[in-house]
Amino acid sequence: MKVFQDLLETPLNYLVEQAAADGRIPIGYSCSFVPEAFLMADKLFPVRLHAPGVAGTEIADIYLSNFICTYTRSLLEFAVDDRFDLLKGWVFVPSCVHMQRLYDNLEYLKKPAFSHILDVPRKVTAATLAWQTEELQALADKLASHFGVDMSHDSLNAAIAQWNRFAAVIQAIGELRKPPDPLITGTEFHRLLMAALVSPKDLILPKILDFKKEIEKRDGIGKFRARLMVTGSHLHDPELIRVMESQGGLVAADLFCTGSIPGFMPVEIGMKTNSDPIRALAEHAFKKTLCPRMMEDFDRRLKTIIDTVREYRIDGVVIEIIKFCDLWGVDSMPMVAALRKEGIPVLKLEREYAPGGEGQLRTRIQAFIESMGK
């Protein structure tokens, strides 16, 4: 497990450095609507942007103000502090107004050599799907022209196949959380997953497979008082989950950007009429990402949470929201009501991007577990 912890210590870990030294091209991204498989073509590899151990955001506060979410501010702080300099390019999505303004401020303060904003629509129709396909095609052309990489269908098909194999391994490990006596804790799983998202997939895969063998030999992970599901904003530091589990709440399922439900479903390619990999990736991005930025996805998100609660025998749902996130902040109002209507206990937690206030968090988790009679 320590190997994954080490990979999360810095924004660009030693595997990224190793791959970059081998002539490969790391591309940073911050939103799940950027299909990872797309950035795995040829010499490219994706790196999810995170800001581990961020201590303060003094410079970012000047530009972005104190009213923007701390994830966005942390990224800007790290960027102006040259912590992402190894990246060869950035791909953004106007996921929310915070991300849009991060892009604007980054362009102003420290313009990357390559940056692109992928205009992902906020609803899914035949027209917006076609738009998204065109957007990805435009990005492919730009990447090919800037880096000289092969973004042909063959190259993308190969990348998709590689990503599907990787996703299958992650899903298999995620399944180990399902039984009443799971073989992996939420903290371990999340640590592994985050490490996978910030590292070149091919270099981290052997380590993941080794870990999988190790945990399959386990008898169990001990007793927990309750099984929890966590949903909400970007959650990068496994510390939050560790604190929850320290109070007896096993995090057995997740639904957030860096979680596995339904983020690691395979890209459907070569099936039905779907032989165009770019089109397949456009569809995939819409299917596997459940975010309140999508105007018409509330019911699908709600259903996924309810189904997961049943499938994973969840006792209660924790909605975690980074302070100032309007999307999750406003959306949680009907979401909490809808889940409670289904008889599912819900705890709404507001937090900052960097972990803090452990004592308060412990108290709230304890109280939540007790309120469920566990």
Added chain:
Amino acid sequence: MTPRRQEDYTTVKDAFAAAKHFIMRLPGLATVFLKNSIIGYLFEAKSLKDAVIYTKYWILIWASILKFVVKLIFKRGPVGAFRVIRHYPWLLRFFSTTTLLRRLTRGRKGAYLESTALIIGSIAVTLVEKLEEVVYQPEILLINEDLVPPEIGMAMGLNVWLVEAMGILLPLIHSDASENYIDEAENAGMNPDSCSFVKAAVGMIIKNQQPIGCAIVSSNMPCDAGMASYTYIQKAYDVPIYRVDAPYNFHGERAETLFVEDLKGMIAFLEEHTPGRMDWDKLRKICRGRNRMMELELELWDMMRASPAPLAAEAVWLSHLWHFYMFPGHKEAIRVFERLVELARKNLDANIPAVENEKYRAVLWNPPFPQFPDIFNMVERAHGITLIMDSMSYNHHNPIDTSTPETMLRGLAQIIMHGPMVRHTRGPAENYLDDIFRCYKQFDLDMVWIANHVGCKGGQAMNGILREKCREMKIPLLILDYDLVDPRIVSHEGMLRQVDDFMETVMKARRPAAAPAPQ
């Protein structure tokens, strides 16, 4: 007999103290009432002509209110009328509309006085028309988000109701009018840091004080909170909803085509779910009316470039905000703009400035101050700051081509996507910044004011860049912290103090000896 408890004595004592306090305050209250009433105005009027103008609009406003009340009692009976008032208690706020007239016209005279009175009078007239639609024809009421083009619903024979409109209008009259709605939304679980404008709309719905309508049309504009709130609104109303999606990269033919298709989808949806049917001739008429309004507004802008400006403040921002967003193409809206042009022309020809001591010409960026509109009146009297333009009015697009349905939809799509709250909240930062500098140059301004609404994250995150750009270009910049509709966040005194400090430290102007106090 049960012995009386200590609390009973306390209650009686408190009631007595309250009554005594009220009686002691009576002279003060009477003075304030008189000062803010028509009697107060008549004592202060600068000329008989001004008194006549003021009285005319005062009567118009009261006549509109009384017309609504009498018609309501006549059509619904006293009990029915009481029920309507109980359902929409905020209607009572409109009985104070003349205080808005009094506050905003203070110190103004001649054509400038009339321009302000004209707009407030027009708000009263058109609002009554809108309220009658809500009360008498709920079956064809369409709930329309504020940035979705109302022209489409209107052309389909539906009565369009902007859920957010009261969030702007009520605080104009009473600055605290939205507070309990904001609290209601926060108590229901909405994040307190989201936009108070959105919270006020949601709070009214939670309190069941908004009409329901037969369908909803909303969008991804202008911000995340506004967009996300419609999930709640749709669940609360349980009526069909259509959401239009303006792309982030809205420039160019490709984006326009996508958005036009979306508008067509909205029309098809409305035809399926409401009694409305698209009447393209009616849409053509509305679009022509809107074009006429735009033509008149451009004429007004041309005159506003003169220094000193012939009109200012509400003649610019409130005229646009109310009429273009709520009543595009409406005959009353056209009439208002025609009269504004006449008034501006009159002042310009006679070389009469709107603000007697115009010293500084300002633009206000981001939505104006609905809970403290008096600020423009106060700073013009205290510092000679004249509001020449605001971002909500500062559109620059072509008139709608009314030759075919396709061209009309394309014209509406352009207006929406290039409209202030849309173009400034998406696309690259240049959309926001370049407009400010263009406006600054176009109107020969002396300063830029940013209405720094705490709930507007998109605006907040641009201040750092803007500050540096303004320094480079030597443009005086005032970032005025406030909350759009919640006066508890930054008090009126606090807002005025920010202006005074800016004037003293940046503009090197003398602090006014006795700054006008908020009324």
